[in-house]
Amino acid sequence: MNRFLKSIGVFLLILFSITAVSAETLTSKLKGGDKLRLGFGTAVPWAYAGDNGQALGFVNMIALTVLEEMGITEDQTETKVFEWSGLIPGLNANRSDMVTGGMYILKSRCANMNFSDPIGVFGDAMMVPKGNPQGINNYADVIRTGAKLVTGAGFNTVEAAKKYGVPESQMMLVEGEVGILAAMKAGRADVAVQTFFGAKEHEAKSNGMFEVTDPKLMPKETLNVVGIGFRKSDVEFRDNFNAALAKVMANPAKMLERAGEYGYDKAQLPPPSMSTEWACSTK
Missing domain, CATH: 3.40.190.10 (Periplasmic binding protein-like II)
Structure with missing residues (x-):
């Protein structure tokens, strides 16, 4: 019994210490x-x-x-x-x-x-192949064309795309900005959606492969x-x-x-x- 009580005491001491550390602001x-x-x-x-x-x-x-x-x-x-x-x-x-x-x-x-x-x-924008051959400027255009849309896992654009009706079968989720550009360069996606700043950065790195659409053509609610x-x-x-x-x-x-x-x-x-x-x- 004494050994049991000692074990309980040690457990409570450890628990108190962990709680005190986690409670530190x-x-x-x-x-x-x-x-x-x-x-x-x-x-x-x-x-x-x-x-x-x-x-x-x-x-x-x-x-x-x-x-x-x-x-x-x-x-x-x-x-x-x-x-x-x-x-x-x-x-x-x-x-x-x-x-x-x-x-x-x-x-x-x-x-x-x-x-x-x-x-x-800030606002979001689409990144498309140079010349925007499919005429994609927003989520409605993604649905209309059946294009494969890539964006980052955990990005706000995941919720936005679903809200505006893009089916999951047309969506590709990757890890962050680097994954978006890689998917577009490899041709695994037809269009990317991300922040306007992020899209412009990728446009600059693409050696003319991609261009960024006008963010004003996106739904106003995406601001x-x-x-x-x-x-x-x-x-x-x-x-x-x-x-x-x-x-x-x-x-x-x-x-x-x-x-x-x-x-x-x-x-x-x-x-x-x-x-x-x-x-x-x-x-």
Whole structure:
């Protein structure tokens, strides 16, 4: 009996220790000297890692500018690169502390992590073979032509394509931006759908093979806002981030200079009407 009670005591001690560690907030970890881990996939020009692992891309530049406003310097951060579909699971498994990959704020994502206030407003576009021989500019055209549509697993475009009636038999899901371009180059897909920025990056890399359609020909509802993601337990840090973000957005010159190197400009500044609460309830 004594041995049994001792075993129970050891088990409860371990359980208490695990619970205490998991309950530790991001704010307290940083105060203890831990580095802030930025989680993102490889999605040029949104977010990607440099040769030395440094955070590059306009979403990372915006995040780093806001963190500096909070008193957190770049050398107090480190990067964690994931496949796109692993960003939210990685955050919730404590393998990163912030998702800076450039995620659209969607109801399904809001259920699994908290978003900052929007950092920008963006649209999607189709990438097609040069000359657009099938005349594909939107989801209705994909259905009409029977074309094979490729997009990234976990991308907002998966939900959007299904919403606008694209059958699963016409859809191909791959891992991230790299997989999209590979599928198009190999001829396994007829058309790709992704963010306008991502499509333009692929167009530039295709040596004239592909072109990007006019995003205004996509459904108006595909316009989305992007936020930085945080664990549900890190409300205090998210709120402090939002306070710093408001200061940066009120005087965005420094942020626009840094993010502008990657194509972000004042046209992407989010309007007040497109809030995180609005996106979480309607998107």
